Amino acid sequence: ETGVTQTPRHLVMGMTNKKSLKCEQHLGHNAMYWYKQSAKKPLELMFVYNFKEQTENNSVPSRFSPECPNSSHLFLHLHTLQPEDSALYLCASSQKGRRTNTEAFFGQGTRLTVV
Amino acid sequence: AQSVTQLDSQVPVFEEAPVELRCNYSSSVSVYLFWYVQYPNQGLQLLLKYLSGSTLVKGINGFEAEFNKSQTSFHLRKPSVHISDTAEYFCAVEEGGSNYKLTFGKGTLLTVNP
Numbered sequence: 001e002t003g004v005t006q007t008p009r010h011l012v013m014g015m016t017n018k019k020s021l022k023c024e025q026h027l028g029h030n031a032m033y034w035y036k037q038s039a040k041k042p043l044e045l046m047f048v049y050n051f052k053e054q055t056e057n058n059s060v061p062s063r064f065s066p067e068c069p070n071s072s073h074l075f076l077h078l079h080t081l082q083p084e085d086s087a088l089y090l091c092a093s094s095q096k097g098r099r100t101n102t103e104a105f106f107g108q109g110t111r112l113t114v115v
Numbered sequence: 116a117q118s119v120t121q122l123d124s125q126v127p128v129f130e131e132a133p134v135e136l137r138c139n140y141s142s143s144v145s146v147y148l149f150w151y152v153q154y155p156n157q158g159l160q161l162l163l164k165y166l167s168g169s170t171l172v173k174g175i176n177g178f179e180a181e182f183n184k185s186q187t188s189f190h191l192r193k194p195s196v197h198i199s200d201t202a203e204y205f206c207a208v209e210e211g212g213s214n215y216k217l218t219f220g221k222g223t224l225l226t227v228n229p
Binding site: 004033042043090092101103105106107109111 | 149156160205216217
């Protein structure tokens with residue numbers, strides 16, 4: 001148990017489907033992240049939220065739409081994806097502030113397959 | 116901009132042998148450095164971190180790493196590996212400490228053979 005929970009663990013979707021990935025952190029952190037992990041490539045930072053405000057969008061296509069309703073929950077809404085979007089999507093959280101900076105804590109990921 | 120290079124994509128070793136996984140980074144400012152481990156079909160778990168102070172950092176599962184500022188390296192070592200250490204290992208750098216961006220290397224697959 002890492003304190004960061006992602007659902008579902010596996011997802012298969014067609015290119016015309018709409019689905020959402022969910023992440024919940026139980027650590028009281030103020031920052032949450034989405035990363036994409038593709039085979040043979042480094043982890044790619046997609047989005048960063050700090051206190052529910054998006055502070056980073058790393059040139060991610062608009063078919064990925066993040067949502068952060070509160071500091072404990074993070075969603076990634078998916079629509080009209082492409083087969084090359086198949087990857088492991090990892091959520092992470094950390095605490096960032098003037099007095100405390102923690103490392104990133106990761107969830108177990110959602111394995112997404114686009115068919 | 117920061118970057119991380121893991122020089123070996125795969126490292127096969129025999130059980131109880133020592134191992135070193137190499138990591139070099141580039142950055143124009145002070146950095147925090149991390150090693151994460153990923154087991155199959157799992158997320159990333161922190162092994163150890165360097166924030167400041169002693170350059171030799173000890174982590175979980177008997178791993179340690181040494182920060183070398185002049186060589187911009189943060190190599191991971193373990194004196195005697197076990198079969199259960201088979202996993203992918205990622206080096207990561209964060210500039211400044213309060214930056215929200217972690218930059219990862221491509222990973223090193225450590226395979227421990229009996």
